[in-house]
Amino acid sequence: MSDTPILAAEDVSKRFGSTQAMSQMSLSVHRGEVVALIGENGAGKSTLVKILCGVHRPDSGEVLVDGRPHAFADARHAASEGFHLVHQELALLPERTVAQNIFLGGELRGRLGRLDWRTMRRRTREALAQLGVEGVDADARVKDLSTGGKQMVEIARALVGSARAIILDEPTAALSPAEAEHLFSVMRLMTQQGIAFVYISHRLAEIQEIADTVVVMKDGQHVTTRPCEGLTTEEMIRSMVGREIADLYPDRAERTAAASKPVIAVQGLVDPPRVRNASLVLHAGEVVGLYGLEGHGQDEILACLAGARRPAAGSLVVDGRTTPWPDVARANALGFGYVPQDRKTEGLLLEFSGTWNLTLPVLRSVVARRGVVSSAREAALAGAAATAAGIRGDIRPPVTTLSGGNQQKVVLAKWIAARSRVLLLNQPTRGVDVGSKAEIYALIRTLCDRHGVTALVVSREIAELKGLCDRILVMSHGVLADEFDHTAGEEEILAGAVGEL
Amino acid sequence: MSTTTRRSEWLTRLRRSGWLMDPLAIPGLVFVLALIAVGAASSPAFLGSFNVANVLIQVTPLILIALGQALVIGSGGFDLSVGSVISVSAVVAATLFEPLGVLPGLVVALLAGLAVGLVNGLLVAAGLEPFLVTLATLSAVQGIALIIRPTPGGVVPQWYTEIAGYVGTVPIALPAVLLISLIVRELLRSTRTGANLVAIGGSQDVARLLGVNVRWTLVKTYLTSAALAALAGLFLVARTRTGDPTIGARFALDSIAAVIVGGTLLTGGRITVLGTLIGTLALGLIPNVMNLAHVSTFFQTATKGLVLVAAILLPNVVSRMLARRRRRSEVQGTTDPLHGLATSSPARQP
Numbered sequence: 042m043s044d045t046p047i048l049a050a051e052d053v054s055k056r057f058g059s060t061q062a063m064s065q066m067s068l069s070v071h072r073g074e075v076v077a078l079i080g081e082n083g084a085g086k087s088t089l090v091k092i093l094c095g096v097h098r099p100d101s102g103e104v105l106v107d108g109r110p111h112a113f114a115d116a117r118h119a120a121s122e123g124f125h126l127v128h129q130e131l132a133l134l135p136e137r138t139v140a141q142n143i144f145l146g147g148e149l150r151g152r153l154g155r156l157d158w159r160t161m162r163r164r165t166r167e168a169l170a171q172l173g174v175e176g177v178d179a180d181a182r183v184k185d186l187s188t189g190g191k192q193m194v195e196i197a198r199a200l201v202g203s204a205r206a207i208i209l210d211e212p213t214a215a216l217s218p219a220e221a222e223h224l225f226s227v228m229r230l231m232t233q234q235g236i237a238f239v240y241i242s243h244r245l246a247e248i249q250e251i252a253d254t255v256v257v258m259k260d261g262q263h264v265t266t267r268p269c270e271g272l273t274t275e276e277m278i279r280s281m282v283g284r285e286i287a288d289l290y291p292d293r294a295e296r297t298a299a300a301s302k303p304v305i306a307v308q309g310l311v312d313p314p315r316v317r318n319a320s321l322v323l324h325a326g327e328v329v330g331l332y333g334l335e336g337h338g339q340d341e342i343l344a345c346l347a348g349a350r351r352p353a354a355g356s357l358v359v360d361g362r363t364t365p366w367p368d369v370a371r372a373n374a375l376g377f378g379y380v381p382q383d384r385k386t387e388g389l390l391l392e393f394s395g396t397w398n399l400t401l402p403v404l405r406s407v408v409a410r411r412g413v414v415s416s417a418r419e420a421a422l423a424g425a426a427a428t429a430a431g432i433r434g435d436i437r438p439p440v441t442t443l444s445g446g447n448q449q450k451v452v453l454a455k456w457i458a459a460r461s462r463v464l465l466l467n468q469p470t471r472g473v474d475v476g477s478k479a480e481i482y483a484l485i486r487t488l489c490d491r492h493g494v495t496a497l498v499v500s501r502e503i504a505e506l507k508g509l510c511d512r513i514l515v516m517s518h519g520v521l522a523d524e525f526d527h528t529a530g531e532e533e534i535l536a537g538a539v540g541e542l
Numbered sequence: 543m544s545t546t547t548r549r550s551e552w553l554t555r556l557r558r559s560g561w562l563m564d565p566l567a568i569p570g571l572v573f574v575l576a577l578i579a580v581g582a583a584s585s586p587a588f589l590g591s592f593n594v595a596n597v598l599i600q601v602t603p604l605i606l607i608a609l610g611q612a613l614v615i616g617s618g619g620f621d622l623s624v625g626s627v628i629s630v631s632a633v634v635a636a637t638l639f640e641p642l643g644v645l646p647g648l649v650v651a652l653l654a655g656l657a658v659g660l661v662n663g664l665l666v667a668a669g670l671e672p673f674l675v676t677l678a679t680l681s682a683v684q685g686i687a688l689i690i691r692p693t694p695g696g697v698v699p700q701w702y703t704e705i706a707g708y709v710g711t712v713p714i715a716l717p718a719v720l721l722i723s724l725i726v727r728e729l730l731r732s733t734r735t736g737a738n739l740v741a742i743g744g745s746q747d748v749a750r751l752l753g754v755n756v757r758w759t760l761v762k763t764y765l766t767s768a769a770l771a772a773l774a775g776l777f778l779v780a781r782t783r784t785g786d787p788t789i790g791a792r793f794a795l796d797s798i799a800a801v802i803v804g805g806t807l808l809t810g811g812r813i814t815v816l817g818t819l820i821g822t823l824a825l826g827l828i829p830n831v832m833n834l835a836h837v838s839t840f841f842q843t844a845t846k847g848l849v850l851v852a853a854i855l856l857p858n859v860v861s862r863m864l865a866r867r868r869r870r871s872e873v874q875g876t877t878d879p880l881h882g883l884a885t886s887s888p889a890r891q892p
Contacts, residue, residue, distance in 0.1 A: 116751060117753025133748065137812075
């Protein structure tokens with residue numbers, strides 16, 4: 042590591058309309074260094090990296106390249122000098138091929154000014170090989186790739202040019218543990234070649250694994266810059282939130298599962314290709330975790346119960362009565378509330394107000410006389426649910442105006458408004474800041490402990506399930522293989538999911 | 543196993559060469575073959591040279607319009623104004639042939655079409671909805687055509703009408719039109735403008751983020767569509783020997799239908815030129831086959847709609863069937879859930 046940072050932001054400030062998104066923020070990254078940038082949602086991390094990579098211009102302050110002030114005209118300009126931004130929402134075109142995506146905006150010309158696809162395909166293959174990616178054809182359409190594969194295409198985009206620094210905005214949010222692990226080994230390889238990384242993530246354990254330096258932001262301002270070594274997760278959380286979180290996870294009421302009555306019993310569920318055999322029983326007031334490696338069927342079990350998928354075989358017993366597998370409307374009537382994994386495409390109508398989103402499942406009950414929706418009743422119902430869920434912010438404008446954490450609370454709160462008895466939660470804290478996480482955990486726990494609601498939670502983080510749930514079911518290769526108490530060790534649970542140890 | 547590998551390698555190479563048809567165009571091709579089969583079965587005259595020539599001359603101008611429409615749809619838009627551009631270029635040409643001479647008349651007619659394309663392009667590039675923009679120009683430009691020449695007329699020299707003539711059963715203009723198709727295909731495959739156009743259709747945000755000049759590309763797209771429509775108008779002047787202010791009216795919908803039957807994605811982001819030619823042929827064959835099968839004119843219009851719905855539904859049904867087959871093969875463990883990533887993950891099926 043040399044002393045002059047290859048890329049730095051110095052005292053940058055940025056204002057969007059009336060909101061001061063960033064003030065006097067500084068960050069620098071050296072050759073071969075991995076700088077983790079952390080902070081709650083809305084802390085300004087994405088704004089900062091967009092300034093670093095020329096997407097936004099700072100109102101004041103400067104971007105320095107090799108210690109000298111250097112203004113990028115746009116993202117293309119920054120990329121041409123080796124500074125690449127891998128976006129949180131992947132900037133890919135699903136219908137175009139891998140090679141076409143990688144060279145988009147910077148296609149190579151050959152003889153007669155024609156685009157030279159032969160060279161571009163070769164360079165694509167080389168970049169993918171350099172990343173250790175196998176089985177991705179340069180001519181494959183991007184829509185046919187897995188999320189991990191898509192991520193690699195984005196990173197390969199940086200590699201076909203001359204990469205000096207790559208900025209990753211929450212790259213692992215949608216990756217499976219195996220895919221994330223692969224990404225890290227690729228990053229380590231690239232840092233050895235002198236490429237630097239700025240890395241945004243909410244997963245603090247990952248940061249400890251990969252980062253050299255940790256930069257903490259809060260409310261658009263710099264909080265602290267510290268070497269990663271010796272920094273504990275608790276310390277990171279404390280500096281991000283600016284207040285003590287004694288415990289991320291709520292206390293749980295002591296219970297004996299056997300004592301309460303079964304609410305849902307699933308026997309022999311088969312949903313090809315991923316679910317081969319699953320049987321489970323959920324009791325009133327329980328929070329049950331469902332863990333599995335990516336693609337091992339846990340998402341599908343949740344979707345079957347929610348009515349979003351139709352299983353091929355299996356019986357469902359609700360409150361002691363055998364019931365046909367529901368469709369979405371019927372699942373709703375049964376009191377099942379589903380929180381899908383992607384709130385932006387599946388959980389919310391983004392252009393609708395928070396109020397409308399909250400009352401959508403219970404439109405019938407907000408309808409007043411003559412089939413007309415009563416706005417008064419609607420507002421009252423939504424307001425009550427928003428208060429119960431602790432949503433901060435105005436729920437009247439489109440939900441996009443709320444922060445990620447509050448958006449997620451809207452998804453959850455609509456089932457509070459609907460008085461759901463069973464919550465089917467797929468990664469309920471995905472892409473949510475630490476403060477909101479704790480609040481969402483507490484909310485789930487309260488609903489279950491005080492109101493007898495049953496929750497089935499799918500998560501990619503074992504620690505989250507251990508902290509939140511009473512017991513944890515483990516899927517392995519499409520079979521519900523094992524069950525653990527929340528006191529079981531992470532290694533034990535992972536071994537159950539791997540199914541081979 | 544090795545034979546299948548070799549065969550798939552061979553297929554891959556063929557696909558890369560760009561001469562293999564986009565799979566999206568296959569349903570359209572099946573549809574055209576079915577139309578030909580029905581036509582041949584219902585009347586011996588169908589494959590006769592008179593009828594073949596008739597279909598081909600019908601199809602010739604539609605190809606030009608549909609190519610432009612394919613570019614616009616591929617960029618994520620619609621061009622409803624192509625019909626009015628055809629009409630205006632036709633009346634301008636027929637009106638100016640006598641006072642100015644044929645060549646100046648053609649140039650002015652083409653410029654009139656380009657002017658409409660420029661307006662469309664600038665307004666769409668400014669962020670207005672393509673559907674609304676071109677609906678507005680459709681109306682305005684149709685009005686202008688009717689002001690210039692309220693009824694069909696103008697003087698068209700005899701020699702100019704020859705471009706709508708035949709060599710045998712093949713329209714003279716057809717090879718030129720096919721050459722233009724090849725140029726469009728080459729534009730899409732081998733120029734930055736083409737790549738940018740398709741990228742914009744896939745996602746304007748992504749394209750902008752990666753430094754594509756979205757506005758200028760959109761302007762060029764609508765200019766091209768208008769230029770091709772104007773060319774079609776000039777062909778129709780030769781064919782009808784007059785400047786008819788309403789001659790283009792039906793072409794907007796026919797061109798959109800041809801593009802979609804051909805397989806180009808209505809949502810943008812993927813264009814098949816060969817498919818567009820196939821779709822155009824389908825649109826030319828539908829009325830022809832129905833004529834020969836003695837379907838009355840009123841029923842023809844209704845039937846055409848039904849046939850189009852069927853042609854558009856078919857690809858969906860097929861793709862759903864393929865998806866189901868893929869799902870079944872996944873059950874047998876042939877598809878790795880981590881497809882696309884080389885990891886030593888334990889998640890793989892044993």
